[in-house]
Amino acid sequence: DAGVTQSPTHLIKTRGQHVTLRCSPISGHKSVSWYQQVLGQGPQFIFQYYEKEERGRGNFPDRFSARQFPNYSSELNVNALLLGDSALYLCASSLFGLRYFGPGTRLLVL
């Protein structure tokens, strides 16, 4: 079975630009969560979507938004990128407490 997949694997943007990151959950998983991991720190919760509805949001500015599609895949959007947005963005899909993380998208903002 395929695990959680994320695209792209790496991305370089400049300040002020917009970025879209994508995540495909494990088949049958209806919950997708997004985490930001800044270098040298633990992952920080950004969003959770379940059945296409936002169920949780971490302490991130409104520049961060997400959505979940009918096939349960998800997009994370970040507007007006700042240097501090450089991080590894992790997606996780879960079902009844079984949580699986994808390999992440490494975003570098110059």
Place this chain on the structure above:
Amino acid sequence: AQSVTQLGSHVSVSEGALVLLRCNYSSSVPPYLFWYVQYPNQGLQLLLKYTSAATLVKGINGFEAEFKKSETSFHLTKPSAHMSDAAEYFCAVSEGPKTSYDKVIFGPGTSLSVIP
């Protein structure tokens, strides 16, 4: 609110020595606790999890952790370190198996070095 602290941002052990990584948590509800490992330039891999059953949890690669409610601790141990254990380890807490609400709080991580 939930939180996790990990004592020691960096731990070094000799190959073959005991590995002990410390984790303390705070939770207003019965917690689910996890240890994840992250190798360089990779995502997170689940080592083990505590889900309110046995307090001593065995995971992959010879790791185990013991849930101690009185100490609000969930320390990770391995009897004999191997070079391949060198990685970043994260302790994490969540409120339980509620698929409709799945927020995980991670600790800051402990970097484990294994000295030959």
